[in-house]
Amino acid sequence: MASDYDIKILFGSNVKKYRLQKGISQEKLAALSGLHRTYISAVERGTRSISLDNIKKIANALEIEEFKLFLIE
Template sequence: MHANHRPFSARQRLARRVRLLRIARGWSQEVLAELSGLHRTYIGSVERAERNISLDNIEKIARALETPIPALVDETEPTPLRGVPTRGIEECQARYGAWPGTP
């Protein structure tokens, strides 16, 4: 490892992974918040690694993303996503309307 290279903290890895998985699903922070039962601004602060998030809230986000908790803090790079689940998208679209670029 390079002397100046510091590994990402668990909080930073979680933030990056949540954002990548959310974007891969085409979800806004508002959609992820709705599906996880959390507030949109809370999701934003998690994605910016500003929050020392509780295990209970990590579990809520993991369930919404249909992703195991360990995958959210794994040190390896995420593999390309195939067949990303879209659970809840229709319900959120009905509630908030369609987003540009979606059917």
């Protein structure tokens, strides 16, 4: 069954949602995850594909389970 959403946009908007809920900047999320701020920005905009390793790094930095970054809400 095909879906009508872009997985990169969905993932990125969820990263942004959880980051804002946590009250941290992109720069802080980048530092906590060991990634670059411009990479976090591109992920949040849905313009960057992301590896499984980096998904785990971001989820750990946000203190959430990885699957939550893929939920449609």
